[in-house]
């Protein structure tokens with residue numbers, strides 16, 4: 222994806238349509254893809270947490286989320302093509318996945334929330350294939366088992382809602398062994414969808 226340099230990071234500069242086309246083409250070609258969102262809070266956390274900063278800096282795409290990032294771009298005389306916040310982009314992606322017969326795994330949030338979020342996504346996009354769900358309150362010792370569950374589900378896309386910075390660090394740490402083609406850190410999206 223085209224990107225602009227912002228806060229020392231390459232931030233995607235594309236319309237939602239272009240971003241969705243790009244994600245779907247990566248799934249079709251089986252290209253491993255890790256996606257993170259950058260909002261003002263993330264930028265603050267990244268300034269203080271080198272591990273998190275590395276995790277988002279090495280993502281396949283870092284998508285601009287919210288007005289703080291747009292303002293930061295304008296302050297250096299640039300203009301981002303779109304606000305690619307997860308609240309809009311991820312449900313739109315699920316519409317594409319439903320259309321293309323691809324499956325999604327929802328990992329994260331309190332017990333029961335991922336299931337409710339999955340039901341909300343399916344209500345919006347009939348035909349969306351939910352490969353599985355799991356809550357996000359597991360110990361480091363349970364991480365291997367969580368990875369196995371995700372991998373055995375056969376999901377094409379993994380949505381991870383463990384909060385910032387945990388979700389993006391989790392995805393980077395497990396990049397070599399997570400089987401879903403696309404993995405995305407989605408913050409509090411499941412709580413939002415489950416409401």
Ligand code: UDP
Pocket residue numbers: 329330331356357358359382383384385387407408409410411412
């Ligand atoms: N969460 C989780 N496991 C944890 C901590 C948080 O699954 O160990 C979930 C939490 O339930 C929520 C999501 O991560 O659904 C986002 O959490 P939060 O709002 O704290 O983070 P942020 O909005 O900053 O990403």
